Amino acid sequence: MANIQQVAQKAGVSVATVSRVLNHAASVSPKTRLKVENAIKELNYEPSMLGRNLRNSESRLILVLLPSVSNPFYTDIINGIQTTAIANSYHILLCETDSNPQRENIYFNMIKNKLADGVISMDPTVNMQKLNELAESHPVILCSEYEEGGSIPYVTIDSELAAYQAVKHLITLGNEKIALINSDEKFLYARQRRSGYERALKEFNLPTRAEWIYHTKDLEFQNGVQAIRMLLELEEKPTAIFAVSDTLAIGALKGINGSGLHVPNDLAIVGFDNISFSNMTNPTLTTVSQPMYKMGCTAANLLMQSMKGEQVESVVLDHDLIIRESTMG
Amino acid sequence: MANIQQVAQKAGVSVATVSRVLNHAASVSPKTRLKVENAIKELNYEPSMLGRNLRNSESRLILVLLPSVSNPFYTDIINGIQTTAIANSYHILLCETDSNPQRENIYFNMIKNKLADGVISMDPTVNMQKLNELAESHPVILCSEYEEGGSIPYVTIDSELAAYQAVKHLITLGNEKIALINSDEKFLYARQRRSGYERALKEFNLPTRAEWIYHTKDLEFQNGVQAIRMLLELEEKPTAIFAVSDTLAIGALKGINGSGLHVPNDLAIVGFDNISFSNMTNPTLTTVSQPMYKMGCTAANLLMQSMKGEQVESVVLDHDLIIRESTMG
């Protein structure tokens, strides 16, 4: 592969002139520009990013931290980030942390090593202390999960409100005994969704029972199956379920189908996230839709701003309640 | 962020010595090594990958081409690639082509630009001509989809055999009217799976009917729903379905459930790929499991070899038929 020197030689100009042509600088006469362009074509030259990156001390790579690519929750966010990044001639590096601090370190080092210019973190288990440290000297944006009162800009939705509306939807369908399948409340969104759940119940003077709130360890399908098993063994069984994630809801659905009960006649279910599979289950799942794609675009745009050195403000986006078969009795 | 010069100065040695310490070269006395290590710690120094990469003319980045990250089919392969890459101190760049030639070009250019050292392509719609051109001067490995008789090394399974076994399974359950939901036969795997399907039918002297072979445009859930709708309108309805992908099978399942028929009593279904969701459906789905994770590892290992300049041989891995509720009448 030819380098800039060889192009310059072939075109009979200096490397500076070639570089000017490459970067569309104004001050090149049409005549020499043509000579250079011909030389580039003849030699089949492609500028090396390695040289360029070193000189510009940027890699035009951004890191996207997430616990696992297998989680369908992230796919559309990633698409949004990706599209925005490419439009700004950046590339994204998907970084699976597996909630493993060692992996996380590898990625943080890539930033310090100048192998990447900025980070978008979607990992709720990320080491916030380290991330904050990193954010002091490098552009960092949080997406979806964030730190209340923290200094890192974020993009998210109003989880409390979304949960409130989801539960209210169940209430207006006539349900009075509504259970919550929540994840670990060490996560901010879990606390917010619980709070929305309780606000709706209080507003309608419905009972809140501790045994109707089930906390799962993870957000996996199996955790949902487990949760519904416990809830169905209660003396006072709920007639509706609000699960804080679709995978949990789909697990619950599977559990209910297995126990001979019918959704939504015996039990209504609302999930959260509107993952693509929520539309493929039987019955299809009512769920809260986050504007995933837009979240991704927004996060990427904030990061671009931050990398330009501009000040950025956090963004809260709108959500939607998608009503499907699992609540249409 | 400090650079190697500053470290050298602080330690009172030359940059060459610092570099030697960084790269664990043998010929550094313990005394100076200590001095350098202290200086590194004091200055909180991290070597810049940009400088290192330029000098070594490598980026230690590998490209993974795939049509879409949203497809659960790829997640475990990606995991395998990722793990192997990290173990060899490479990073992977997930490249969504969206089957869009322009996007593809961007990624091919990254290789030419030295922004990445090699490619693993899992994109069945990839421009094979361009990929072959690229492969002449850069390391390329195909994963899952491949070119018969081509010169690019690949990792895959024996699709024909897997299809044969899946259909044989349906036959031994007593089914005589077996439909195939295939994707576009421009794809090699589609032709191979059809061939396996036909081999099984022939072996048991069962009828093959053109109307029992349905070709979908894409591998999406909706295509499966559409397919089963057509098949159920036939005069001579099949009693079993073999779908060449789980998403199609799950679409078919949803369609059957919706029509009031029962799986597996009225219709048995076998899918292909064992995506995680195939275990969450109701009923759970019998499917052919490809060793996804291992495929990823193998592909990455082949690429590592190829990047070292070694000759590499293609690999065919074993598959499994996972029997679940959708064929357990």
Next chain:
DNA sequence: AATCATTTTGTAATCGATTACAAATTTCTG
């Protein structure tokens, strides 16, 4: 034609590492 302003081009330093080769230091040997 001489002078000055403007545009175009070239020279050389620079980004931050690695490494061949030379130089300096230490260790070994008789």
Next chain:
DNA sequence: CAGAAATTTGTAATCGATTACAAAATGATT
């Protein structure tokens, strides 16, 4: 302890681009 051998360290070139500044070429004005 002199000199050879082995080890450690330093000097300077190098990877491939960008860009400040200087120099050259062109054009405008009188």
